[in-house]
Amino acid sequence: xxxxxxxxxxxxxxxxxxxxxxxxxxxxxxxxxxxxxxxxxxxxxxxxxxxxxxxxxxxxxxxxxxxxxxxxxxxxxxxxxxxxxxxxxxxxxxxxxxxxxxxxxxxxxxxxxxxxxxxxxx
Numbered sequence: 001x002x003x004x005x006x007x008x009x010x011x012x013x014x015x016x017x018x019x020x021x022x023x024x025x026x027x028x029x030x031x032x033x034x035x036x037x038x039x040x041x042x043x044x045x046x047x048x049x050x051x052x053x054x055x056x057x058x059x060x061x062x063x064x065x066x067x068x069x070x071x072x073x074x075x076x077x078x079x080x081x082x083x084x085x086x087x088x089x090x091x092x093x094x095x096x097x098x099x100x101x102x103x104x105x106x107x108x109x110x111x112x113x114x115x116x117x118x119x120x121x122x
Contacts, residue, residue, distance in 0.1 A: 005033065005034035005119070006031050006032065006033050006034070006088075007031070007032045007115055007116070007119065008029065008030070008031050008084070008085065008088060009029070009030040009031075009032070010027055010028075010029050010081060010084060011027045011028040011029070012025065012027035012079060013081065020079075022045070022078040022079050022080040022083075023045060023047055023078055024045055024047040024048050024051060025044075025045055025048050025079050026042055026043060026044040026045070026048050026070075026079065027042070027043055027079050027084075028040065028041075028042050029041050029042070029043055029074075029084060029088075030104075031088060031097075031101060032107060032115065034119055034120055035120075036106040036107045036120055037103060037106055038103070038104040038105065038106060038107060039097070039098075039101035039102065039103055039104065040072055040101060040102055040104055041072040041073070041074050041100060041101045041102065042070055042071070042072055042073055042074065043074045043075075043076050043079050043084055043087075044070065044073055044074070044075055044076070044079075045075075045076060045077065045078055045079055046075055046076075046077065049068060049075065052068055053065045053068055056068070071102070072100075072101065072102045074087065074100060107120070
């Protein structure tokens, strides 16, 4: 399916330590492969979905919590870096990655400096 050379960006890694609750949170995840393809998904913990529903019930959003919708959603038991990597590798190994993540525009040459030297296939 896809080559395994990849760079994984987890939005939560840029947050302050006390903002990243691996048991109750959500985070965007971007996977860039050495062929320059970029794929995105948002990982939510099961607990975070329930908290979102409760918040929406009070605020009136999503028909007072009657539904919840998010693009490219992946439900996961915790959003630790290790678990996110495990899920991504599992999806790749089992040919499911492209059904779960959404493809975004490829990395442009002028953006190469964001990645390790010689990461991209030439």
